[in-house]
Amino acid sequence: MDQPPAFSYRYLISLVSNEVVSKTHPDPMRSPPGRALSRRTPASKDSAMRAMNRRSFAACSAALMGSFFGASIVGASESALDGSLSVSGFGTLGLVYSSQPDLPFVREISQNIDAIERISARQDSRLGIQINYQPLPELELVAQVVVRDKVDNTLSNSVEWAFAKWEPIPATSLRLGRVGLDLFLLSDQRNIAYSYSWVRPPVEFYGWLPLYSLDGGDLTWRTDLGDGQLKAKLFAGRSLPADVKLTGNPIRFAVSPAVGINISWEDVHWRWRAGYTRSRVDLDYAAPSDLIDALKQVAPLWPHAQTLLDSFEVRGTDLTYAGVGGAYDDGRWQIIGEYSRTAVERVSMPRGKKAYLSVGHRFGAWLPYLMYADSTDRRSLVVAEPGNPMLTPLWVASTAAINQRSMTQRTWSLGARWDVASNTALKFQFDHVSAPPEGRWLWYRQGAGGSDLMPLHVDTNVFSATLDVLF
Amino acid sequence: MRKLILFLFALIGLVAPLHAQNTRLFVVVNAKNPIASLSEKEAVNLFLGRSKTFANGEYALPLDHATSSAVRKRFYYDLTGKPISEINAYWARLFFSGQGTPPRIVPDNEAMLLIIRNNPGAIGYFDYEPTGRQLKVVLTLDSR
Numbered sequence: 320m321d322q323p324p325a326f327s328y329r330y331l332i333s334l335v336s337n338e339v340v341s342k343t344h345p346d347p348m349r350s351p352p353g354r355a356l357s358r359r360t361p362a363s364k365d366s367a368m369r370a371m372n373r374r375s376f377a378a379c380s381a382a383l384m385g386s387f388f389g390a391s392i393v394g395a396s397e398s399a400l401d402g403s404l405s406v407s408g409f410g411t412l413g414l415v416y417s418s419q420p421d422l423p424f425v426r427e428i429s430q431n432i433d434a435i436e437r438i439s440a441r442q443d444s445r446l447g448i449q450i451n452y453q454p455l456p457e458l459e460l461v462a463q464v465v466v467r468d469k470v471d472n473t474l475s476n477s478v479e480w481a482f483a484k485w486e487p488i489p490a491t492s493l494r495l496g497r498v499g500l501d502l503f504l505l506s507d508q509r510n511i512a513y514s515y516s517w518v519r520p521p522v523e524f525y526g527w528l529p530l531y532s533l534d535g536g537d538l539t540w541r542t543d544l545g546d547g548q549l550k551a552k553l554f555a556g557r558s559l560p561a562d563v564k565l566t567g568n569p570i571r572f573a574v575s576p577a578v579g580i581n582i583s584w585e586d587v588h589w590r591w592r593a594g595y596t597r598s599r600v601d602l603d604y605a606a607p608s609d610l611i612d613a614l615k616q617v618a619p620l621w622p623h624a625q626t627l628l629d630s631f632e633v634r635g636t637d638l639t640y641a642g643v644g645g646a647y648d649d650g651r652w653q654i655i656g657e658y659s660r661t662a663v664e665r666v667s668m669p670r671g672k673k674a675y676l677s678v679g680h681r682f683g684a685w686l687p688y689l690m691y692a693d694s695t696d697r698r699s700l701v702v703a704e705p706g707n708p709m710l711t712p713l714w715v716a717s718t719a720a721i722n723q724r725s726m727t728q729r730t731w732s733l734g735a736r737w738d739v740a741s742n743t744a745l746k747f748q749f750d751h752v753s754a755p756p757e758g759r760w761l762w763y764r765q766g767a768g769g770s771d772l773m774p775l776h777v778d779t780n781v782f783s784a785t786l787d788v789l790f
Numbered sequence: 791m792r793k794l795i796l797f798l799f800a801l802i803g804l805v806a807p808l809h810a811q812n813t814r815l816f817v818v819v820n821a822k823n824p825i826a827s828l829s830e831k832e833a834v835n836l837f838l839g840r841s842k843t844f845a846n847g848e849y850a851l852p853l854d855h856a857t858s859s860a861v862r863k864r865f866y867y868d869l870t871g872k873p874i875s876e877i878n879a880y881w882a883r884l885f886f887s888g889q890g891t892p893p894r895i896v897p898d899n900e901a902m903l904l905i906i907r908n909n910p911g912a913i914g915y916f917d918y919e920p921t922g923r924q925l926k927v928v929l930t931l932d933s934r
Contacts, residue, residue, distance in 0.1 A: 587870050
């Protein structure tokens with residue numbers, strides 16, 4: 320562009336509507352405001368401003384309509400921070416009923432299962448707020464706080480992301496800080512239920528690993544390929560720890576370091592992704608501390624206690640995750656599937672193969688879908704029963720903690736998404752979940768004491784309804 | 791449960807697709823913009839945030855109509871074949887994972903014209919063919 324514009328669009332935008340548009344843009348064509356303005360005569364400038372002030376009423380009402388990217392932006396920010404700050408959010412209000420008594424349904428292992436009743440709003444309800452601030456065209460600061468059900472809820476572990484994104488050259492971006500731990504096709508959108516059609520991502524695939532955030536960074540490179548865009552991303556860091564309740568006594572799970580690579584390709588209809596992540600478990604024992612303490616105490620009397628302790632000791636163990644996923648959406652058919660393999664050297668950690676496939680079809684504002692998800696995690700540790708009957712309860716408890724806590728289950732889901740407004744969706748989902756007695760990674764039975772360890776088939780129907788909004 | 795499912799599908803049958811317009815949409819840039827025309831693929835890339843520049847390497851400033859407006863709904867449907875809820879879901883995924891920012895929303899046609907007239911990088915769309923020496927139509931979209 321040889322000639323500079325008459326005046327900058329940002330000036331125009333700020334006149335037209337503080338409320339609707341308040342993001343800066345890396346716009347090299349923008350001319351200095353002073354020089355730009357001097358090109359217009361005072362008379363025409365005044366009339367233009369009057370016209371635009373009238374328009375700002377329309378802008379105000381448009382923003383108040385609750386429209387997504389319009390209303391998401393805080394009006395006053397333009398003048399205060401030069402047009403580069405925005406606040407937006409998302410939320411879900413959900414209700415879940417599970418049919419099998421005393422076996423509450425959890426969406427992921429980090430949820431506070433002891434507080435979840437047969438009918439509960441805890442599993443899917445969440446609220447997220449995101450602040451974007453762009454001080455320079457090539458630099459953006461992003462922070463997102465999400466309130467959702469967790470065993471341990473603190474302000475610090477509710478900060479889902481907080482990073483600086485730097486794009487020194489087009490098609491390459493570097494993010495440093497707290498970023499998403501990008502293992503799955505839908506990793507970074509798990510909390511944003513509006514962005515997918517189901518009530519929740521399949522628990523077989525997404526529920527076993529409670530890690531969302533990575534303190535570290537990632538480097539993404541993009542290029543055009545065919546009709547779409549190819550992205551390659553490298554990431555490294557330490558996961559934000561998550562407390563999980565395998566019994567009443569929670570353990571704190573994290574991986575550090577985690578290093579991974581993802582390659583994805585996306586065009587208008589297709590989205591493909593392949594990723595490989597290698598990480599090291601940052602946790603002493605994959606069992607509650609009371610169980611570990613008891614085993615340590617009896618180790619001198621019962622040699623097998625040491626075998627069990629060795630199986631539970633996971634610090635420094637490698638955990639590798641490889642996954643492929645694809646999604647197709649032509650506006651009518653919507654097909655999504657993923658497959659993954661997790662490998663860990665210790666039998667006390669979930670591993671194995673996971674897969675799901677979902678097919679949906681859009682009819683106007685309705686999108687009914689059918690999904691099947693499966694997770695298979697074979698593990699078994701045989702330890703002879705101790706001679707001393709005093710040790711039997713400990714033997715039962717510790718072998719069950721390995722042999723009955725695998726992530727083995729499958730779910731058939733039938734549901735529908737109904738787009739009631741441009742920023743609001745209502746969803747209804749029915750799940751039939753079945754798990755063998757040994758597949759109880761997600762099915763800790765609350766308050767049942769020893770009976771929690773008794774073999775039990777999970778064969779339950781789960782009914783869910785959610786309201787998802789963007790704002 | 792069976793009754794509920796039957797009820798759901800009955801509701802689905804009642805909701806007919808609403809795509810009956812025959813008019814065209816016009817994608818417009820500033821007359822100073824050196825590009826003569828834009829392919830549908832290039833328009834998709836610009837408006838879905840996959841490319842930030844025009845073919846000549848200049849930065850683009852895509853502009854969008856109000857989120858719930860009829861013209862926005864038609865534009866994305868004609869361009870991608872997807873309903874506007876899918877486009878909103880797409881942007882929710884990118885925006886809330888820190889991967890991109892959607893096109894700027896302007897309140898009405900006049901505001902969009904004003905920005906395009908005054909910024910060589912701006913690109914917008916209209917359900918009529920806007921005239922004026924400072925404007926240039928680079929793509930005409932037929933309704934699907």
